[in-house]
Amino acid sequence: MFGFQRLEIYQLSKEIVKIAYSMTRKFPNGERYALVQQMNRAAVSISSNIAEGTSRASNKEQAYFISIAYGSLMELICQSEIAYDMDYISALELDKFIQNAEVLSIKMSKYKKYLKEKRY
Template sequence: MRVTKFEDLLVWQKSILLSMEIYRLYINNHDWGFKNQIQRASVSIANNIAEGFDRSSDKEFKRFLFIALGSASEVRSMNYLAAKLMYISTDEYNVCNDHLIEISKMLNGLSRSLNRNEVKYL
């Protein structure tokens, strides 16, 4: 079954949940530059999945998936720094990191499926 809208992609749904978690974690953080960057990078994951999905070709979609993967890596790096700066607890770090690793694996899998010209998206 072919997915016809990006909202049905599980990786997009998980990316939205991650962004919501990031916003929740940093709602009272007073390091505005850090807070703004991690929030924007987390939103970028879902937005690039959405934008790529609605492009005209699998090649374009794949390009946007790689951008989303880069944003996921940025959030992972910032998540690590947030724990070191004690902006978040170790448990909060672990939860976010687990979600980010899962999202990254899903993005890679979806990209690989486009290489094989499969019509079914995750």
């Protein structure tokens, strides 16, 4: 098992991917190459950047990749709200996603702070 696979934020980010893919599966075909693709890429970007960041040598570099992952999460929140506004997802689906996103965002922020304060 690789180090990133043990991180709680990585495990939570994979849940976000599942939720995003579940939501976009029901979007109209006209969104296949627009909002669907953008949401799925943003979701995968979160997990990918967490994983990539752990391979970096310095805590500063690792924190940088957590920042990128955090930005992708914020992008996905925005896109989910747009999907709700367009009636592609229900209020219940949006709420479930937002709850998961809030938990992940808090834990990512704490992990980034930990990395910045950690000294070797």
